[in-house]
Amino acid sequence: MANWFNISCKKATYLISKKQEEGSLTIGEKLQLFIHLFICDVCKLFKVQTNYILKNIHQHHHTETLTVAAKEKINVVVKEEIIKTQ
Numbered sequence: 001m002a003n004w005f006n007i008s009c010k011k012a013t014y015l016i017s018k019k020q021e022e023g024s025l026t027i028g029e030k031l032q033l034f035i036h037l038f039i040c041d042v043c044k045l046f047k048v049q050t051n052y053i054l055k056n057i058h059q060h061h062h063t064e065t066l067t068v069a070a071k072e073k074i075n076v077v078v079k080e081e082i083i084k085t086q
């Protein structure tokens with residue numbers, strides 16, 4: 001039972017990533033991660049940093065769009081390239 005609570009940093013970072021990608025962990029995994037984060041500052045920092053990165057990726061993804069002019073420009077270039085290859 002003592003070993004069950006004592007997970008490695010490798011397992012902890014895997015669980016942090018799994019939670020961020022899949023959105024949930026089992027109760028056992030949550031408990032293991034909670035205990036590990038309580039004693040390990042390095043993994044705590046990893047969690048904070050990956051949360052920050054993910055948050056910024058999502059914000060960037062949702063706010064950045066091409067302008068109509070940029071889309072038209074891309075369309076023209078693509079059509080020119082298609083014509084060149086024919």
Ligand SMILES: [Zn+2]
Nearest residue numbers: 009012040043
């Ligand atoms: Zn750790």
